[in-house]
Amino acid sequence: MTELSEKTVHPATTDLQVFTQDWLDWYRGQEERLAAPHGFLAITNLHWLDDRPQRFPDAPGAWWTDDAGVAVALDEGEELVVDGAPVRGEHRFGVLPERGGVNAVWGDAVIEVAKRGGHDIVRPRHPDAPLRTAFAGTPAYAPDPRWVVTGRYTAFDEPRPTTVGAAVEGLEHVYDAPGQVEFELDGRPLALTAFPGHGPDRLLVLFTDATSGVTTYAANRSLSLDPPAADGTVVLDFNRAANLPCAYTDLATCPLPPAENRLSVAIEAGLKTPRERNGDGEGREGDGA
Structure with a gap:
């Protein structure tokens, strides 16, 4: 039997390598912005x-x-x-x-x-803020293609003013929600109210799930979505579920998800609870904003 050359790589393996490298590039970008000299970790x-x-x-x-x-x-x-x-x-x-x-x-x-x-x-x-100088990186789930799902975006007839709470008690934020994203995980139909994202026609969803307060930050995570296709198709890559600044510091005023975005499924993907919150990065029951 002829041995395979060391350079012979199965296409699926190559695709997974590209997928993983793309995720690593995203993850490093998140960390660099967070820990920049005047990023959120520098707030005093x-x-x-x-x-x-x-x-x-x-x-x-x-x-x-x-x-x-x-x-x-x-x-x-x-x-x-x-x-x-x-x-x-x-x-x-x-x-x-x-x-x-x-x-x-x-x-x-x-x-x-x-x-x-x-x-x-x-x-x-301040660049010398202790939270920034001691930062050792955010724990995360290993990227897995199973957490990339295709959904359908449906625009509301008119943007809906949506009031949500904030990481700071007593504070509220109001967003004009343009529509809703419907999708399935393991055959289970789910939906998320979307807010305007950063950039033309981009969307942002804030959510919690069954991992919140266990392995991921209890109050919220965010997922940025590319503009939907003409037929409403949109891709949700939960491997890129990110922490908002309030996951790291009490000096942030981050919004909380609307009630309908509190999912009962466990999305074991994306960023986990920061070490700054619990000392080990694995989360704990009841960890709050």
Whole structure:
């Protein structure tokens, strides 16, 4: 019997290698954005603004908000760089849009000024934040093609305003849900309400499943979807189920899934509970946002 050459590879093996490499590229990109010098792991505090000027230990100046929006009064010798221009004295950022914000540079730090759930916030990001410097990577399930499923997207007649909770108690987010994605797992029909994604016609679904609070983060995971085809076909690759920032830090205001997106099946794919939450990355019962 003729021996196979070492270079002989079954097509299915090659496809699996490509699939795995594509997933690894995605995973590394997720980790790099998270642990960037001014990524979410660099946040040192979450400051809520009101009409009283407040000073914070991790940001310069005194900060407040009023009908004219967010403002800061910098002391002599203090400086921020906003849109590439140095700012001294009093500076107004104006009224910020919901889920919008401005990044002001302060030395090697970035001071995020944003609006979340109708509230103006200041969220400094320092590269030497302990959460960032100690980060050792996110545990994940091994990628498996069985978790790539084809679904059908159906647009609502009109986008539906959908109110969801947040990782911060008492905060709410409102999204205009454009439609719903229906699919099957192991012959079981399921559906997820979709929110607008990042990019034209892209979709985002927030969900929990039977692994939530066990091996995956209890409060939420997210899945980004490419634009549906003309016939509504859409691919859900649950191997790319990602953690939102609140899985790593209590200083995030992430949205929670709508009630209908709490699935009873176990989706053993994608990112697991971060080690920062429980010390071992394997999750625990009742781990919350």
